[in-house]
Amino acid sequence: GHKARMKTQIVLAVCVLLLLLPLCDCKKRNSKQWNSMKESEWQRLEWEEEEEDFEDEEEKQRPFDPKNMKDFFINQKRGKPAMLVVKFRNTTEDGQNITLEKMYEIANEWNNLLLTDGIDISTYEHDDGLLVTVMQGHKIFQVKDFLLEDPLVRLV
Numbered sequence: 001g002h003k004a005r006m007k008t009q010i011v012l013a014v015c016v017l018l019l020l021l022p023l024c025d026c027k028k029r030n031s032k033q034w035n036s037m038k039e040s041e042w043q044r045l046e047w048e049e050e051e052e053d054f055e056d057e058e059e060k061q062r063p064f065d066p067k068n069m070k071d072f073f074i075n076q077k078r079g080k081p082a083m084l085v086v087k088f089r090n091t092t093e094d095g096q097n098i099t100l101e102k103m104y105e106i107a108n109e110w111n112n113l114l115l116t117d118g119i120d121i122s123t124y125e126h127d128d129g130l131l132v133t134v135m136q137g138h139k140i141f142q143v144k145d146f147l148l149e150d151p152l153v154r155l156v
Contacts, residue, residue: 002104005104005108009108009111012112013115070141073140074138074140074141075138077137077138077140078137078138079136079137079138080137081133081134081135081136081137082133082134082137082138082140083131083132083133083134084131084132084134084140084143084144084147084156085126085127085129085130085131085132085156086129086130086131086132086147086153086155086156087128087129087153087154087155087156088103088106088128088129088130088152088153088154089151089152089153089154092152093151093152098152100125103123103125103129103130104123104130106150106152107121107123107130107132110123110132110146110147110150111123113146114143114146117142118136119134119135119136119139119142119143120134120135120136121133121134121135121143122135129155132147144156
């Protein structure tokens with residue numbers, strides 16, 4: 001059921017993190033090593049940290065423009081979750097009914113694909129569709145466009 005899928009997703013996420021861990025260029029230091037660091041080493045560490053934050057630079061808040069409500073919404077949802085309701089077609093392309101189990105199977109695929117782009121979603125049963133929670137709410141329009149590309153999705 002749903003709990004088994006959740007456990008599988010968690011195990012998969014942990015495995016991916018464990019596989020990526022050796023790629024980290026982190027040096028382990030003891031307190032003596034931290035205390036003996038030179039000013040230039042501290043500056044290099046600060047510069048590397050700023051470099052990591054650079055990719056979010058383009059997503060900084062823009063000034064309010066009443067003509068552009070999409071940007072306003074994106075700024076309001078920065079750091080907060082946002083939700084979408086997804087309605088499916090009645091049948092798949094090969095004529096099979098779309099069951100709740102099939103919806104969760106599709107949602108699991110979406111989650112895995114979106115995670116590769118750093119977008120985290122959760123899905124919940126909602127009427128005859130799914131409620132999709134986007135943890136990075138400012139990326140809601142990107143997720144909406146992605147979901148609408150699925151031929152089994154009728155409405156978002």
